[in-house]
Amino acid sequence: MTQVPPSTSSTQELPPTPSTGPTTPPAPPFLPPSGPPPSYATRRPRRSGFAALVLTGALLVGGGAGVGGAALYDALSDDAVPASGPGAPLQVADNGDRPAADGSVESVAATVLPSVVALEVSAPGGSGGGSGVVIDSDGTILTNDHVVTLGGAIPADQARITAAFSDGTRTSAKVIGTDPLTDTALVKVDGVEDLTPVTIGKSGNLDVGEQVVAIGSPFGLDATVTSGIVSALDRPVEVGRDQQGNVTAYPAIQTDAAINPGNSGGPLVNMDGQLVGINASIRSTGSAFGSEAGSIGLGFAIPIDEVLPIIEQIRAGEAPTHARLGIQVSDAAGQAGSSDPSVRGARIERIDDDSAAADAGLRDGDVIIAIGDHRIDDTEALIATVRSYRPGDTVEVTYVRGGEEGTTELELGSDG
Template identity: 40%
Template sequence: MDANAPREDNAGGWTQFGDKPPTAGSFTRPGPVLPPPPPPRRAGFVLSRKAIAGLALAAVTALTAAALGGGAVGAYVAEGARPASTVTTNVASPVFRTASGQLTVAQVAEKVQPSVVMIQGQNAEGSGVVLSEDGLILTNNHVVAGQGDQLTVKFSDGKTAKASVVGTDPATDLAVIRAADVSGLAKATLGDSDQLKVGDDVLAIGSPLGLDGTVTSGIISALDRTVTAGGGNQDQQLPPGWGRQGQSAETTTLGGMIQTDAAINPGNSGGALVNAAGELVGINSAVAADGVNLGFAIPVNTAKQVSEQLISKGKVSHAFLGVSVTDATGDVPGALIRQVTAGSPAEKAGLKQGDLITKIGDTPVQGGDTVVGQVRGFKVGQQVEVTYQRDGKTSTVTVTMQEKK
């Protein structure tokens, strides 16, 4: 992706649903576990201007993960081709300590596994999380995109059902599907991703490499990461079952992502990241390539806001700032405004071409992707403070987000 190309930011405007669940604590670290299965064949690499050399991108949709405090690393969407066999792995039995008592890791896994499904399409597969007893399932957009009506859901008890798409939102890489003719499903308990802290223990549950019901353990490694998805090139080689060679992907930027070292592999996309109480805190979406154990999940608070709109309306309303930005090139990090849209919230707040945005909301801006990713987390009508520099002077304005038309 050309880092200097203008990018129009937009974001989802959402409403929350459900009660806020209790927060969870942590557990004692587990002992050694068996090594993971061999990785799939990976594609050639596509790196952003700031990328660390040698990290491959491999998927129908490529990803680069840009830490707010540093450069980008290569990553790929955790969606995969299907092997013939299916097994379930589990971790040992350290203890999760929560405010309401103690659960072993095995107990948490046993609680959550029935709420996580495998999703199979025409040429790829991933995972999903059950939202309702009658078959609503949350997953990634890139898991179901291009799969048509050929979706099949496999549940933890081995039963399968055909599924159809309820709605998709490429801007947040989320989708909701509905499994047909099912009832009494075990729906996930939704947590509160705003309560997560670096170091909290988590489990990732999904179907990496087609191995449904796989459980891996780790911690929250970092919060509020910005991940840029897409930008596949003409030479990208795709593993078998992932689509034709040279397929490119539309670029989208996701802000506020959760980083974890819980093992995430192709096929985990759309699966569950859960806390010590077995509450869903994230939707696993991407992982760094070439053995770099960095996985990324969409926060559940974003996912539940988006999924509510997809279920009720089939689409999502996105907020609009109205600037095209590029990375700053001087000594001060930030996002340089290349263009301001007439009549936009940015223009109404007094932002101009050439201004350097250094902070948006509570987040320091390291580049254009930070602005784009953060705006996607704002709601229509939300007031956000934007700090910028103009002619060497620092100022702050309040911007009221409008709905993107």
């Protein structure tokens, strides 16, 4: 299906121009800073002589114990270091390296880190980096489209990619397919053995407040582990649009696990170490100095359930397809001339002939306020929600017409 070009009212795939309020940019590929590396304090040399003296004394005391040990202590007592006080050696508690408890962040990190990959991307005129996760033993790595295209600056097939694994292995990788509308991409490496694919879980099983772990390469710091909770589910997030007006949006998993530039494409996992999301974007306050702001506890991941069909299409060499209603819409809240300015939703401006919306009896002027159980407050929410379905799925649409609420069922069309 051809996307409807932008007009004075936006299409279902193309909401109106964003307001000047806060934006939710994708966590961009990491761009290494210029200038000399930061300096670090020089570590002072160890006091090896003192350490040897203390060790020698300890051996002497230990050797004398049980064989005139008390007499030996008395003989040396004038010069001995007291057991306590300012001159006594510090006591060290050594509990050993205990095994990680099941369900702990430590256990999750040990399980997932071998599957996480740092991606270095370069092309004429630019370079950057991001993260990825191994999804099969054939060397397929899942990441973001904006990682392999340097934020849309280059075509994916021009990217030169190096994959760095947790064991230190480095090898080249090539893009095998992308889907800009869901910010998804697959790259593949050859000649690397004993890969550890991540276990894919169900994002639909997540609950608000559930603990999660994010792993990636923020600011180029490979194999960084952060943890937090699921702050919200089905958060409509729009992160960009192309020159044809096609919108990148998804119903995101919101988390307060620290996500920064370079985390893009890395896994968000549950406490069983299962992949439930792809870290993709952050809410940023910006910076007075023009640099990318860091984490403020508002990170967003693409739910794995929504993009798994896209991933399978790319792996099979097919062009990804997406569900669509076949309408042009605009934000309804406060719209001049609306019969009820208090109604929030997506107002239908035009319906394509023979579209899913036309077949279901929807009309120009109807305001869509819900798709299934998902509330629709604006066009961004409508796009993100429809993207969570597949072509051919049957959904219930709730709308307002002339002040009266109604519902209809329709079978979603396809842009394929």
